[in-house]
Amino acid sequence: MNILLWHVHGSWTTAFVQGGHSYTVPVLPDRGPDGLGRARTFDWPDSVTELPPERLRDAEVDVVLLQRPHEAALAERWLGGRRPGRDIPAVYVEHNAPVGDVPATRHPCADRDDLLLVHVTHFNRLFWDSGTTATAVVEHGVVDPGHRYTGELARAAVVVNEPLRRGRVTGTDLLPGLARAAPLDVFGMATADLARSLGVPPDRCRSHELPQRALHDAMARRRVYLHPVRWTSLGLSLVEAMHLGMPVVGLATTEAAVAVPREAGVLTTRPDELAAATAALLRDPDAAHAAGRAARQAALAHYGLKRFLHDWDLLLEEVVR
Structure with missing residues (x-):
């Protein structure tokens, strides 16, 4: 099967392109958001080809995988007038939880009869108002980085992009209190300016911007994975941390509430309990290792790559039939 998709989310796309299909990603000279091309910091197989818009016109495409509202118009223009959902089968993958008036948030693809709306979590499907559009859920899967956890550093790892801009969404306002309970590596x-901006001593909140290949090893050296995010679909960094064998302490919000089993760490909606649980695991390496083993077992069982790709194969076969 020949699949056209944009390179939007690096970790998710890296898992998706491990399947047994051919994948085409648009590329532009500036490699901007609509033409990133092949990944440069993730390992992608040779089955992924990047093509400029002028070569997409004659490309053989069996299904278009949309991920942003404007991509349907882009695809129609770049595919020489072939319309996703009408002339070529199409699915729309929604990676995000709704924002705004959440219980009543209408999805951009609501009331469509020409495509399938695929959510990455059951929480997302529950909270988005999709109208009459057909929906499905294919839960996350990641390439297994292996059991790398050592927990040798009595610090907590937090993974979040643009924490100052995103603020309360990512729980950035909780970090000063958490840093008093446990030293953080973000x-x-x-x-880069996180500790200074939050008024936290530099040794209690260190910042790191690492390439993907170095990130997993760095995370796995920290004793706890801390997930203070209030509102997100389900951070792939959380799923990756569980694969690494890290114990998890996080907010019991969105899909995280069901993704992390009790034996894998602590989930709570109380910031004081979040801080206390993190500090307790830092003091008890044996408990941290035991929780980390449970986290990895759960991740392999529920968020493994084989299950993820199998689910996508079944869905795509139905779409193009």
Whole structure:
């Protein structure tokens, strides 16, 4: 099967393109958001080909995988007038939880009869108002990085991009209180000024911007994975941390509430309990290792790559039939 999709979310796309299909990603000279092309910091197989818009016109495409509202118009223009959902089968993958008036948030693809809306969590499907559009759920899967956890550093790892801009969404306002209970290492883009901006001593909140290949090893050296995010679909960094064998302490919100089993760590809606649980695991390496083993077992069982790709194969076969 020949699948056209945009390179939007690196970790998710890396898992998706491990399947047994051919994948085409648009590329533009500036490699901007609509033409990133092949990944440069993730390992992608040779089955992924990047093509400029002028070569997409004659490309053989069996299904278009849309991920942003404007991509349907882009695809129609770049595919020489072939319309996703009408002339070519199409699915729309929604990666995000709704925002705004959440219980009543209408999805951009609501009331469509020409495509299938695929959510990455059951929470997302429950909370988005999709109208009469057919929906499905294919839960996350990741490439297994292996059991790398050592927990040798008595610090908590937090993975978040742009924490200052995103603020309460990512729980950035909770970090000063958490840093008083446990020293933090925050990994992600635009984290360089985080400690100073939050008024936290530098040794209690260190920032790291690492390439993907180095991130997993760095995370696995920290004793706890801390997930203070209030509102997100289900952070793939959380799923990756569980695969690494890290114990998890996080807010019991959105899909995280069902993704992390009790034996894998602590989920709570109380910031004081979040801080206390993190500090307790830092003091008890044996408990941290035991929770980490449970987290990895749960991740392999529920968020493994084989299950993810199998679910997508079944869905795509139905769409193009």
